[in-house]
Amino acid sequence: MLIDRIDLFHVAMPLREPWRTAASDETAIESVLVRMTSGGLAGWGETAPHSGPNYCEEWAGGAFLVLQKKLAPAIAGQTLTSGEDLQALLKSVKGNTFAKAGLDLAFHDLLARSQDRPLWxxxxxxxxxxxxxxxxxxxxxxxxxxxxxxxxxxxxxxxxxxxxxxxxxxxxxxxxxxxxxxxxxxxxxxxxxxxxxxxxxxxxxxxxxxxxxxxxxxxxxxxxxxxxxxxxxxxxxxxxxxxxxxxxxxxxxxxxxxxxxxxxxxxxxxxxxxxxxxxxxxxxxxxxxxxxxxxxxxxxxxxxxxxxxxxxxxxxxxxxxxxxxxxxxxxxxxxxxxxxxATERPGIGVEPDPAKLKRFTVNEAVIR
The missing domain is CATH 3.20.20.120 (Enolase-like C-terminal domain)
Structure with a gap:
């Protein structure tokens, strides 16, 4: 599949109540949503390393930037047939596994939708x-x-x-x-x-x-x-x-x-x-x-x-x-x-609601 376009959305969803762990206390979950487009199809991925580098070295704001500046440009315009193809193109960037996951999940959703099959x-x-x-x-x-x-x-x-x-x-x-x-x-x-x-x-x-x-x-x-x-x-x-x-x-x-x-x-x-x-x-x-x-x-x-x-x-x-x-x-x-x-709908079976996505988004980017 030729990847025509990748859209990135840095979002923050408020929690019902604080989530307290040994690593941090979170009042909202920040994640990066990835929409990967090929022809008329789109696949969705998401990565959520938290709002700060407390669980690990990565955080949502940093993941958005490395996706925008390094990872998504390595994929946009490329033809992919497998997850291994995608990972090979990302290999030169060390670490940043959460950021890479957003693309990998979006690709697998796109691949499953292209075959009209549930991801599972x-x-x-x-x-x-x-x-x-x-x-x-x-x-x-x-x-x-x-x-x-x-x-x-x-x-x-x-x-x-x-x-x-x-x-x-x-x-x-x-x-x-x-x-x-x-x-x-x-x-x-x-x-x-x-x-x-x-x-x-x-x-x-x-x-x-x-x-x-x-x-x-x-x-x-x-x-x-x-x-x-x-x-x-x-x-x-x-x-x-x-x-x-x-x-x-x-x-x-x-x-x-x-x-x-x-x-x-x-x-x-x-x-x-x-x-x-x-x-x-x-x-x-x-x-x-x-x-x-x-x-x-x-x-x-x-x-x-x-x-x-x-x-x-x-x-x-x-x-x-x-x-x-x-x-x-x-x-x-x-x-x-x-x-x-697990859903019987194609791919992961869900996608963001446009109005909610707009409301929760704090930053976005398009890579072609």
Whole structure:
């Protein structure tokens, strides 16, 4: 396909309530939407590395600029037949995986639409129904946290992820486990700790957590390998896994039991497929994460999560959890308790509503 034009939209969608983690407190989610056009068809992608470089080195404003100045010009006017073609054209730009993901997702949506196929079928998904869980941020009080977990349990959600940070730690986990002794749950540290906190991590072993997600530095492999040998709870890597090469190194160093797959963090569908295959070959668990994106990126995540051998409920959420309104023309909703279902419409099955897109856009650019 000849890529005629690429449109970029830096958007900010207000959250219903602040999202508090060890990395940052967010009141709005900023992302970059990418529209890739070929002939009369358009595909949509989205990348949402947050409003500042807190989760990782990238941020939405920076992603918009590198897309505008470097990445989109490398793709516009080119003929692409595969995600590998696209990634090869982006290779000279180091890092910037979130920015690259916006283009990769838009291309795959465009490719699926050109074949009049849902993206999940194009990728080889096993079934359209995707098991999902609940994420809960740092809450003002333990009572409020326990109440939110109670609502998730009442809804029949398959598991709960709890944000974990200094001052909101072992005592919080103990209180939750006391209230819900059989709950499938894990904690997400968002790289807030070091090996000096070993005794804290050992104390967590008694609470039967499914995993500890990204306990140490965002760029670390070796210390995670040390920690993994010293505690019983499985370790999941998230922020660390920014490329196929980093995934290979983490697996070879036995630094993790599980890898959280995020299309944005890994640079799109193309590299994430490779990491998934590496996990499968090595016997490392994997599951789909997300970045609180709109329904545009969420539907790409849902499509990917239909692939076989996902070993844990995905981080995909109904629109109403985070937003008063989504900028897409269709919300993400549960199809059954703890399930979402991939669309049978072509591509990701959604696109931004023009009026909402205009209202949420803070910057835009066109590359031909």
């Amino acid at each position: 079928r194009l990728l080889g998904g096993a079934r359209p129904d995707v098991l999902v869980g609940e994420d809960i941020s740092v809450e003002p009080t333990l009572d409020q946290l326990v109440a939110k977990i109670g609502k998730a349990v009442e809804k029949g959600l398959a598991r709960v992820k709890l944000k974990f940070r200094p001052g909101w730690g072992v005592d919080m986990v103990a209180a939750v486990r006391s209230a819900y002794p059989d709950l499938l749950m894990h904690i997400d540290c968002n790289s807030a700790f070091t090996l000096d906190d070993l005794e804290m991590f050992r104390a967590l072993d008694r609470y039967d957590l499914a995993m500890i997600e990204q306990p140490l530095r965002h760029d670390d492999i070796l210390d995670h390998a040390v920690l993994r040998r010293k505690i019983a709870t499985p370790i999941c890597l998230d922020e660390t896994i920014t490329s196929v090469e980093r995934a290979r190194q983490a697996i070879e160093q036995e630094a993790c039991d599980i890898i959280n797959l995020k299309l944005g963090r890994l640079g799109g569908i193309t590299p994430t497929l490779r990491v998934r295959e590496m996990c499968k070959a090595a016997g490392v668990g994997n599951w789909m994460g997300s970045m609180l994106e709109s329904a545009v990126a969420q539907n790409a995540t849902i499509a990917f999560a239909t692939l076989p051998n996902m070993t844990y409920p995905a981080d995909v959420f109904p629109t109403e959890k985070f937003y008063e309104e989504d900028l897409a023309n269709r919300d993400v909703t549960y199809s059954a308790p703890s399930y979402v279902t």
